[in-house]
Amino acid sequence: MAAVGRIHFVVEFLERKYGAFAISRLIMMSGVPVRSFTATTPDDREALQKVRAAVMNLLSRDEFEELLRAAALEGREPWDT
């Protein structure tokens, strides 16, 4: 489980797939300034939980599973299980 950069990973995935508008929506729904998180930003549990809740609202079940698969390919889990 990565200890850094998980929000950045989620942002990169969403932006690549759905564009910058999706990231604005993620910021609005989570209240987390996700663009300020880099690949080396230590994971913040509270921020991760908010981002997860917002992502689950933004994505369909299939899209959410695609995010999980993309994370698995990189040996990651986007959030604590």
Place this chain on the structure above:
Amino acid sequence: MGYVRAAVGVSSAGDTDSAVEEAVRRARAGMSGVDPALVFLTATVDHDASDVFNRVRSQFPGARIHGSTTSLGVLCPDGVVMGNGGAVGVLLVGGDGLDTHAGSAVIKDDPEAAGRAAAEALGDRSPAVLLFSVAPGAEEAVLRGVRGVLGDVPIFGGSAADHAIAGDWSVFTDDGPFRSAVSLVSIAGDVAVGAHFLSPYRPTEARAEVTGAQGRTITEIDGKPASETLHAWIGDSIAQQVEAGGNVLAQTAFRPLGLPLATSTGDRYLAIHPASIRAEDGAVNVFAQVPLGTKVCVMDGDAEGLIGALDTLIEEAKKAGGGFIPRAGFLIYCAGCAGAVGQALDAGLRDAWKRGLDGVPMLGLCSFGEQGTLPEIGPVHANLSMSLVLLGDR
């Protein structure tokens, strides 16, 4: 006979210098040499508002500047514009016979006084329409102040917005950008105006009385903690927030509260967006005042309806203008609606504009509150709503 000339320019460039330069260059190209009297300006908060304003002001030293920062992205006839470094948009409006005045005030302790001060600064007491831009928080009081000076002038506009609801927004006034301010621009002269305001939801039969409210917090509905009623109306998608508190913007964007306003043809409903739940007492924070004793209902909507409403908005605004030729559009679309609709807003807006106003320049923003004027009711502040002001040739 006067005429209106308008052109829009947008940019998703990441650095502010390039973004403003591109947006202005594109818009200027459509003006055929006509100097703008008014610059309607918006940008996301990814750009520094002062930097945006100063660069635009240096390009148009003699024009009124009016607008605000937008949430999510910039709206234009091509759809939603947003880059990974933000977006900027300008709508230039000029022409022969167009008469504009600007007034603004910083909002401090007394928002009603700020509304009065901005209206008094206008110097125009009978405009055809008043464009309104305001910081979120006390829109009702600001509107009261404006109305106290100008009476029943049609008012349309939106509340400044950021992405994270973190207070990073700015209102672009003619005197510069301010976090907490109201900006007014009056439109008069030899110009035709058509405008419309709507909340794109259907009222349901589920109703209850607000029995406790303070400002923009509903503490009790039907004598119970407000979150209990909301939970029953919205369902278990907000169960976690009812239990532990938190943001319910997404879950309530298709099921807002409805505030009835009586008219001779029946009740009209203003949409009120529940933003968050306070776990300790079950209070629900909303983005507008709900008077004690109001019988609110839960309203019903969906993504298709929120996009389809753009067709209605366009047609009603055109109808309101009579037999005019629309030349410019000012669109306000609630950020909560835009967030709920998601990616589909891009094509939905593009298609609706092409169907209804193909070729007419338009700039829009995603706001944190919407203000409009309703027949028999007057100026209102609501949430999850949209408005369109069209200027045109008679």
